[in-house]
Amino acid sequence: MEKEAHLSAAYPFWPRLTPEEREAILGSCVEMTYEKGSGIHRSDMTCRGALLLLSGTLRAYILSEEGREVTLFRIHAGESCVLSASCLLDAIVFDIFIDAAADARALVIPTSVLHPIMERNPYVGLYLYKQATERFSDVMWTMQQILFMGVDRRVAIFLWDELTRQEGPVLKITHDELARNIGSAREVVTKVLRYFSEEGIVQLKRGRLEVLDREKLRALL
Amino acid sequence: MEKEAHLSAAYPFWPRLTPEEREAILGSCVEMTYEKGSGIHRSDMTCRGALLLLSGTLRAYILSEEGREVTLFRIHAGESCVLSASCLLDAIVFDIFIDAAADARALVIPTSVLHPIMERNPYVGLYLYKQATERFSDVMWTMQQILFMGVDRRVAIFLWDELTRQEGPVLKITHDELARNIGSAREVVTKVLRYFSEEGIVQLKRGRLEVLDREKLRALL
Numbered sequence: 001m002e003k004e005a006h007l008s009a010a011y012p013f014w015p016r017l018t019p020e021e022r023e024a025i026l027g028s029c030v031e032m033t034y035e036k037g038s039g040i041h042r043s044d045m046t047c048r049g050a051l052l053l054l055s056g057t058l059r060a061y062i063l064s065e066e067g068r069e070v071t072l073f074r075i076h077a078g079e080s081c082v083l084s085a086s087c088l089l090d091a092i093v094f095d096i097f098i099d100a101a102a103d104a105r106a107l108v109i110p111t112s113v114l115h116p117i118m119e120r121n122p123y124v125g126l127y128l129y130k131q132a133t134e135r136f137s138d139v140m141w142t143m144q145q146i147l148f149m150g151v152d153r154r155v156a157i158f159l160w161d162e163l164t165r166q167e168g169p170v171l172k173i174t175h176d177e178l179a180r181n182i183g184s185a186r187e188v189v190t191k192v193l194r195y196f197s198e199e200g201i202v203q204l205k206r207g208r209l210e211v212l213d214r215e216k217l218r219a220l221l
Numbered sequence: 222m223e224k225e226a227h228l229s230a231a232y233p234f235w236p237r238l239t240p241e242e243r244e245a246i247l248g249s250c251v252e253m254t255y256e257k258g259s260g261i262h263r264s265d266m267t268c269r270g271a272l273l274l275l276s277g278t279l280r281a282y283i284l285s286e287e288g289r290e291v292t293l294f295r296i297h298a299g300e301s302c303v304l305s306a307s308c309l310l311d312a313i314v315f316d317i318f319i320d321a322a323a324d325a326r327a328l329v330i331p332t333s334v335l336h337p338i339m340e341r342n343p344y345v346g347l348y349l350y351k352q353a354t355e356r357f358s359d360v361m362w363t364m365q366q367i368l369f370m371g372v373d374r375r376v377a378i379f380l381w382d383e384l385t386r387q388e389g390p391v392l393k394i395t396h397d398e399l400a401r402n403i404g405s406a407r408e409v410v411t412k413v414l415r416y417f418s419e420e421g422i423v424q425l426k427r428g429r430l431e432v433l434d435r436e437k438l439r440a441l442l
Contacts, residue, residue, distance in 0.1 A: 126343045129347060130346070133354050136361060137357065
């Protein structure tokens, strides 16, 4: 697939650009490859620009002072990430790290090209800020549940208890049952389990789940 | 000041509206008064709309399951708050509470009027999402520092130690010195102290600070 097809599929503002603006983006965006584990964005790096992932997976996380990483969200192929262009968005003061979680290829639109287009064309800023709002909203949910409410810990404790009560790593339990057991809401439990699944701790199946990584689960207790 | 003057001063999209859109907003927005302590927004209340504060102060916070409140930000007179219109912004999934921290008056543009205008006019969405991004960015900073990094606790411990070493509530110390003492950055300390100041724990003065509420400070240790 050529560049323009990728860009027009990922960016809803594409039809709103003038032909000159499209030319400027097409002529300046570059395909980058990132090896698994390499750093793509951090607060002290220069601002790369808006990133459109063609293959692989990126992981956005924050670091505590003790070096504990908390995954905020993942970016999958076909998705864009505007937080790597946070210099475009005034008033993003938050330190976020983005690494390649698997070998990845991305199209990067440089800040220097995107910035003047964004100043002229409200649809570009609308898209960037809308995406930032969506990501932040997810992130805040994660931070609230994981760091503040301790739901991840309660789910982990429950799973650990169940594991020690039976043979084998497969637990037969629905999200609804789990939620009632720990006194939380089903949708909250579903999100926490999805988080555990992306971290490789469990594998989710209909009506049951398999614990894949006991050590990681234990670390949450 | 009449309604239109307030609206055009607070909303940068005002000149971008058609005369009909302005009429629709002017004809539908209502002035509300809130008594100190009353609830203005919470996830299970109907979505009020975009709120422009005319006087008083609002406080946005989250609640832990143990009922601990963490103040995320405050809204002052002349400022607008789009998070009370979170139903307008798809994908805000985060539970936030907004109360009146002091008797307050606000102009509220109902969601039902703002929504179709936002669909037509990109400048309206641009403003709403930009403001949401700014608020979220601040909020994430607060959550990271307060809940995750424990900087608030380290600052509180330092202030408490200093208080017990001397007479009276006034500490002569710059933000820079404080930051070096607790191994953090000056700008981080400045934000934490501003947070303490808004919570009524300290009063900030050039080169020194006064502890106003020893009990609240102690609660942070």
